[in-house]
Amino acid sequence: MRILLSLAALTTCAFSQIQADFYNRQEIPLPPGEVMEVSSIALMPGKKVAVATRRGDLWICSGAYDENLSKVTWVKFAHGLHEPLGMFYKGTSLYLTQRPDFSRLEDTDGDGKADVFETINSEWGINGDYHEYAFGTAPDKNGDVWITLCLTGSFTADSNWRGWALRITPDGKMIPTCSGIRSPGGMGFNAEGEVFYSDNQGPWNGSSSVKWLKPGSFQGNPMGNKFHQLANLPTPPEPADKSRILTERKKFPTFGPPAVVLPHAKVGQSPSGIVADMSGGKFGPWNHQLYVGEQTHSQVQRICLEKVNGLYQGAVFHFLEGSEAGIIPVQLDQKEGVLFVGGSNRGWGSRGTKTFTFERVKWTGKTPFEMKTMTAHSDGFTLNFTEPLDTAAATNPASYAMSAWTYIYQSEYGSPEVDQSTPLITAAKISGDKKSVRLTINGLVQGHVHHLTAPGLISASGAKLWHPDAFYTLNEIPK
Amino acid sequence: MSAARLILLLLISLLISRLHGQDGGQLYTLYCSACHAPDGKGATGGAFPPLAGSEWVSGDAKRAIGIVLKGLHGPAEISGKTYNLEMPPQGAVLGDDLIAAILTYVNSSWGNSGMNVTPELVKNTRAEMASRSTPWTAPEILKIYPLPEKKPALENLISRVYKGQWSQLPEFDKIQAENVEEEHDGILSTTLSGLADNFGIVWEGDFIAREDGEYEFVLDADDGARLLLKGEVVSNVQGIGPMNGGRTSKGKISLTKGKHPIRVEYYELNGNEGISLGWKGPGITEWQWLSDQTGQPQQAWPSIPLSPKDGKAVIYRNFIEGTTPRSIAFGFPGGLNLAYSADHLAPTLIWIGEFMNAGRHWTDRGTGNQAPSGDNLVKLANSRSLPDSARFKGYTLDPAGNPTFKIQIADQILSDNWKPGPDQTLLRTLLLNGGTSTLEIPLGDPAITGSATATLTPGTPATITYRLK
Numbered sequence: 001m002r003i004l005l006s007l008a009a010l011t012t013c014a015f016s017q018i019q020a021d022f023y024n025r026q027e028i029p030l031p032p033g034e035v036m037e038v039s040s041i042a043l044m045p046g047k048k049v050a051v052a053t054r055r056g057d058l059w060i061c062s063g064a065y066d067e068n069l070s071k072v073t074w075v076k077f078a079h080g081l082h083e084p085l086g087m088f089y090k091g092t093s094l095y096l097t098q099r100p101d102f103s104r105l106e107d108t109d110g111d112g113k114a115d116v117f118e119t120i121n122s123e124w125g126i127n128g129d130y131h132e133y134a135f136g137t138a139p140d141k142n143g144d145v146w147i148t149l150c151l152t153g154s155f156t157a158d159s160n161w162r163g164w165a166l167r168i169t170p171d172g173k174m175i176p177t178c179s180g181i182r183s184p185g186g187m188g189f190n191a192e193g194e195v196f197y198s199d200n201q202g203p204w205n206g207s208s209s210v211k212w213l214k215p216g217s218f219q220g221n222p223m224g225n226k227f228h229q230l231a232n233l234p235t236p237p238e239p240a241d242k243s244r245i246l247t248e249r250k251k252f253p254t255f256g257p258p259a260v261v262l263p264h265a266k267v268g269q270s271p272s273g274i275v276a277d278m279s280g281g282k283f284g285p286w287n288h289q290l291y292v293g294e295q296t297h298s299q300v301q302r303i304c305l306e307k308v309n310g311l312y313q314g315a316v317f318h319f320l321e322g323s324e325a326g327i328i329p330v331q332l333d334q335k336e337g338v339l340f341v342g343g344s345n346r347g348w349g350s351r352g353t354k355t356f357t358f359e360r361v362k363w364t365g366k367t368p369f370e371m372k373t374m375t376a377h378s379d380g381f382t383l384n385f386t387e388p389l390d391t392a393a394a395t396n397p398a399s400y401a402m403s404a405w406t407y408i409y410q411s412e413y414g415s416p417e418v419d420q421s422t423p424l425i426t427a428a429k430i431s432g433d434k435k436s437v438r439l440t441i442n443g444l445v446q447g448h449v450h451h452l453t454a455p456g457l458i459s460a461s462g463a464k465l466w467h468p469d470a471f472y473t474l475n476e477i478p479k
Numbered sequence: 480m481s482a483a484r485l486i487l488l489l490l491i492s493l494l495i496s497r498l499h500g501q502d503g504g505q506l507y508t509l510y511c512s513a514c515h516a517p518d519g520k521g522a523t524g525g526a527f528p529p530l531a532g533s534e535w536v537s538g539d540a541k542r543a544i545g546i547v548l549k550g551l552h553g554p555a556e557i558s559g560k561t562y563n564l565e566m567p568p569q570g571a572v573l574g575d576d577l578i579a580a581i582l583t584y585v586n587s588s589w590g591n592s593g594m595n596v597t598p599e600l601v602k603n604t605r606a607e608m609a610s611r612s613t614p615w616t617a618p619e620i621l622k623i624y625p626l627p628e629k630k631p632a633l634e635n636l637i638s639r640v641y642k643g644q645w646s647q648l649p650e651f652d653k654i655q656a657e658n659v660e661e662e663h664d665g666i667l668s669t670t671l672s673g674l675a676d677n678f679g680i681v682w683e684g685d686f687i688a689r690e691d692g693e694y695e696f697v698l699d700a701d702d703g704a705r706l707l708l709k710g711e712v713v714s715n716v717q718g719i720g721p722m723n724g725g726r727t728s729k730g731k732i733s734l735t736k737g738k739h740p741i742r743v744e745y746y747e748l749n750g751n752e753g754i755s756l757g758w759k760g761p762g763i764t765e766w767q768w769l770s771d772q773t774g775q776p777q778q779a780w781p782s783i784p785l786s787p788k789d790g791k792a793v794i795y796r797n798f799i800e801g802t803t804p805r806s807i808a809f810g811f812p813g814g815l816n817l818a819y820s821a822d823h824l825a826p827t828l829i830w831i832g833e834f835m836n837a838g839r840h841w842t843d844r845g846t847g848n849q850a851p852s853g854d855n856l857v858k859l860a861n862s863r864s865l866p867d868s869a870r871f872k873g874y875t876l877d878p879a880g881n882p883t884f885k886i887q888i889a890d891q892i893l894s895d896n897w898k899p900g901p902d903q904t905l906l907r908t909l910l911l912n913g914g915t916s917t918l919e920i921p922l923g924d925p926a927i928t929g930s931a932t933a934t935l936t937p938g939t940p941a942t943i944t945y946r947l948k
Contacts, residue, residue, distance in 0.1 A: 056796055079793075082797060103873060109878070115876045117875070119873035128848060266509075346843065347526075408571070413572070
């Protein structure tokens with residue numbers, strides 16, 4: 001009882017944390033009068049930043065890193081591109097994944113404007129449907145660029161290779177690599193260089209999620225399956241409707257479950273760009289974690305991943321919020337620790353009320369009291385924290401609550417949360433450095449999202465968690 | 480009670496209230512507000528349709544339930560404005576109780592006064608619509624659950640029809656009317672006269688102002704018309720001409736809440752006939768029509784005309800009518816325009832005058848093909864003529880922004896350069912490099928180029944003049 005009483009006392013005087021203490025989000029001034037619905041961001045040498053827009057313009061920004069943003073300058077590098085959603089700089093060129101092709105842009109006469117627009121590959125189909133977006137990555141460790149192709153109208157596959165992930169090799173060859181894609185919002189690599197993409201809630205996606213594009217895998221939406229015939233590839237799975245992902249993936253070994261489900265509405269509604277933090281702590285203590293843009297909620301979420309029994313899984317945490325428009329691309333300068341985000345809410349609404357935005361976020365150097373990682377065990381989870389914990393609160397199982405659920409895996413649009421259960425936290429053991437807690441839990445459910453909430457937890461210095469929720473997708477229970 | 484117990488109880492009650500009592504406002508914020516805005520007025524200054532004051536959430540609640548369950552696709556007029564909608568279906572995501580809570584909140588917020596929606600009603604509607612697998616379109620759902628009739632703003636309306644040949648307003652009061660009718664629907668219409676040429680109509684009645692404030696009126700007519708309120712001329716369309724928006728007359732007047740005498744005088748000489756009269760007032764930002772015709776048809780997107788800048792060609796890469804999805808259009812200085820298809824590996828369209836309007840693709844989600852803006856459109860190719868192995872390799876731009884398209888055909892590269900020439904011509908220079916094979920290229924319409932094909936030998940350029948008329 002004494003422990004509980006002290007918890008009560010501390011709860012009443014624990015203090016909240018706010019974003020501005022930890023992260024400084026600033027709008028980068030845009031060229032006056034221009035409509036800049038930012039769709040791609042690429043970092044260039046000399047602290048220049050290339051920004052492409054949904055209207056097909058490409059600008060190069062100087063001064064985006066400077067303390068004083070009022071001196072930012074912009075040069076228009078190209079126009080007349082077709083909704084580019086993926087861009088990187090290599091050698092002396094900017095490379096773009098745009099709706100109809102993967103292209104290389106270069107300024108060969110030195111006038112500051114692109115004069116070469118080389119189409120490297122355009123072997124996928126487009127039919128004039130606005131939803132047939134193409135998202136692309138930077139080169140992977142083999143030099144291949146990955147492209148995900150949204151379904152026609154986000155429902156059907158009326159053009160070749162819709163619903164597939166492709167690789168474009170350095171010599172311009174297209175290799176269809178994964179099937180089962182619905183409606184991507186962005187792509188990126190994790191710390192090991194594996195490719196991930198975000199897919200949006202809809203048919204065969206009960207909720208939005210971040211998925212691992214393991215070569216040869218099926219990502220869950222069978223609409224584009226037929227295209228395997230075009231390249232003599234194995235037939236992708238034909239899953240049963242109104243089932244569960246766990247049930248279906250046990251039938252089909254190539255079925256890759258979402259690495260991390262982003263529970264619909266609770267975490268976000270339209271996940272977008274992905275970037276891994278390889279900055280070694282220049283953007284806060286989240287090294288090797290993923291940041292994922294969120295278009296509808298105008299936020300950036302944070303993901304920690306681990307690999308269990310050959311599958312990626314992990315937890316998503318709320319992270320940054322308050323962007324001025326819906327976020328589409330996210331890009332992190334790993335050397336400088338500056339996060340660039342941009343986006344628009346044309347066609348799809350967002351909490352941020354501006355029609356477009358380009359922003360940078362810098363870490364203030366102050367670390368929030370936060371769950372850093374959540375990792376699974378056979379009988380519970382380990383939570384790592386950024387700061388030492390108050391022992392009394394941390395070791396009291398009543399400081400935590402957990403619920404778990406999954407989604408119907410179905411051809412209908414989305415799914416309610418189903419098969420709810422309440423795993424019971426029976427013990428909470430604190431580590432010697434007080435920065436880690438091992439929760440022992442009865443009733444973990446394989447395949448379920450496990451929602452851990454710990455609003456009563458406080459740090460040794462009396463802070464409440466900045467974000468008290470974690471959502472862990474338990475594809476595999478470790479032995 | 481100890482503090483610990485109190486906290487435990489608080490936690491438990493919090494948990495229970497979360498599980499059972501569905502908070503419609505909170506659910507609305509979570510699921511709906513990103514598009515419909517927290518104040519129900521539609522996010523992004525009106526890019527998404529409002530729910531506040533919308534006729535779509537009044538009357539039979541099954542209309543709104545159906546839309547939430549199955550989604551709504553395509554054009555729909557909401558509060559006087561046309562939206563091109565792609566509302567995703569929520570039926571598989573949200574249970575009956577959640578939908579009921581959200582719609583009850585919507586029906587009772589922002590001045591809306593619709594009915595409470597019960598989970599039972601949602602459940603029954605779900606069962607009724609179970610066989611539907613695609614989103615609703617506006618005409619489909621409005622056929623089953625029509626919008627409530629709007630109370631007309633014109634009351635006690637009388638029409639008087641006159642015969643005569645006028646090219647300006649006569650003094651109707653000095654002429655004998657042929658016919659007098661009461662118009663109970665409160666709608667101005669020229670068709671009810673039964674006449675096509677040489678007639679006039681005077682309507683008189685009461686305009687009902689809903690609130691005190693300034694009212695704006697927009698009047699158009701074929702041929703002429705005049706609007707008087709309280710005996711004062713508010714707008715006036717004079718002379719003879721069509722209803723194309725070019726002679727539209729607008730006027731403003733302050734009115735107190737209540738009835739005000741209105742008089743509309745109209746005449747038709749010959750040819751087409753018609754009248755449109757609309758109003759806006761306090762809190763009413765879209766035109767409300769008092770006539771069977773509604774003035775200029777509303778364009779679903781704003782106009783964004785593109786034209787060459789600084790003496791350089793302008794490029795538009797999007798879905799263009801008459802060519803293929805992978806097309807690249809160039810608007811050259813001097814009003815010469817080209818669309819090149821990277822699917823057909825050939826030029827597909829040329830035209831003169833205005834280049835392209837990007838409004839369709841650069842606002843909203845960008846649905847459909849946009850036709851070239853200018854005139855004298857000529858189609859040059861309907862299909863691909865080069866071998867299957869030929870690949871589009873992109874384009875380069877010269878300092879004036881003129882393109883050279885590149886195509887790889889086995890060991891050869893075909894360069895296809897376009898630039899404006901004198902006297903409304905486009906000059907096309909074809910050059911085949913590498914290999915030894917010759918290549919025959921169809922040129923499109925021989926009436927424009929003088930010949931149907933060009934035969935290329937490696938290393939020798941061929942220039943063809945496309946004469947636009």
